[in-house]
Amino acid sequence: MQNGIVFDIKRYAIHDGPGIRTTIFFKGCPMQCRWCQNPEGIAKEPEVIFWENRCSQCDDCLNICSYDAIIKKGNTKYIDKKKCNLCGECVKVCSTEALEIVGKDMSVEEVINEIERDVIFFDESGGGVAFSGGEPLFQHDFLNNLLKQCKERDVHTAVDTSGYCPYQAIETVQDKVDLFLYDLKVIDNRVHIEYTGVSNEPILENLKKLSSNGNNIVVRIPIIHGVNDNVTHIEDIADFLLPLKNIKEINILPYHNFGVSKYMRLSSPGMVIENFPEPNDIIDEIKKIFEKREFIIKVGG
Ligand code: SF4
Ligand code: SF4
Structure with missing residues (x-):
């Protein structure tokens, strides 16, 4: 079975889906969000x-x-x-x-051995494994093999994705994913391209398809000052989500300013990762925008 590149394994995670989770961070991401808080996950190689x-x-x-x-x-x-x-x-x-x-080259078996150590915590807390990154769908064959092994062991699976990938990558894995944690930043494509380097068209299309396929989805929205922390941007997102099915919850994730030290340690001089001010006084207003449309809302992951 094909190996993959993993840059971190975090145990006892409580913000990556329900219960206690072991989160596997895949290396490599096709986007470059300027506020990225895991920039070491962007390059695909160690x-x-x-x-x-x-x-x-x-x-x-x-x-x-x-x-x-x-x-x-x-x-x-x-x-x-x-x-x-x-x-x-x-x-x-x-x-x-x-x-x-x-970044470490790991086999499916090696990652599964790490996951199996924590099964007792999953059983007690209603948790499981979360695959994050980087972008886990960037290595979709490796992800698919890991998901198969998790399903054979009856381990609950969550995939934290930007949705920026060909839909075929999602199709390969969707029947083995119990919960998608789907990141959505901004609907205005010009703003999206400016701050992430890529168009949001595939992200929005993939989310529509995923929701009509019946998968459970939690939409996660990072709130970044000067990018999407205003009523217009958030109402655009709420209106886009309103007709979609199977959106179980919306997580509002206010940006926190601890990315600075990571910015300092990047090895690539050309990489543009910025330190944004934290959003303030807007979170309650954002909550109300979604509550008005009867979404279940949580602030934080
Ligand atoms: S920077 Fe030089 S010493 Fe360090 S890992 Fe690379 S080749 Fe080896
Ligand atoms: S100069 Fe090189 S070896 Fe010395 S502390 Fe800095 S990184 Fe380490």
């Missing part, structure tokens, strides 16, 4: 990342790298991915843990 706030500027990493893959710019270091072969020597020599290899 990579070395740099934490500027941990670095003592000893330069031991520069000296040990035989491939000249580390570029120093002021107090920041970038890794030239074309030169880096992920040998890990820089990570070993760094005494302050300022360098880290993110």
Whole structure:
């Protein structure tokens, strides 16, 4: 069975679907949301990342790298991915843990072994596994094989997706997914392209198809200051969702400002991830917009 690239496994997660969950983070995402809080999940390959706030500027990493893959710019270091072969020597020599290899090639069996350790918590809490990222549907064959194994073990499955993929990727997995956590940012396509780098047309079309197929869906809306934290944008989303079936709940996710340190550790100089101000005074108004249309609303995941 095909392997996949995973960049984190989080146990005892309580915001990724009902109950206690083990969340598997897939590496690779076709979008680049400017507020991304897991930017290490964007590139699809394993990579070395740099934490500027941990670095003592000893330069031991520069000296040990035989491939000249580390570029120093002021107090920041970038890794030239074309030169880096992920040998890990820089990570070993760094005494302050300022360098880290993110992303691991894992087999389906290895991931399932990790999931099986937590089955007792799933049973007690009504939880299960959540597949997140990055974008889990970006590796849909790997995801599909994991879902099959989960269903054989009667483990509840949630998939946290941006919906930005060909619908065939969703079709491959939808009969094995108990709950889709479907992210929706903004209906105005011009704004969507500006802040995520891609059109929302496939996202909206895929959501319509998924809802008519009968899958359980929780729609998750990140509220980002200056992007969608106004009544017009939110009413557009509410009106789009109103005729759709099987929307079990809407989660309003106010953006929190803890992405800064992650921004500092990105290895790709060209990547545009920004730190946005937190939204304020609008969350109650947003709740009312959805409640007026009789949606079940939760603030937070
Ligand atoms: S990343 Fe680590 S090894 Fe490299 S200069 Fe900083 S502290 Fe030294
Ligand atoms: S992982 Fe190896 S090749 Fe890549 S930057 Fe570190 S020492 Fe150089």
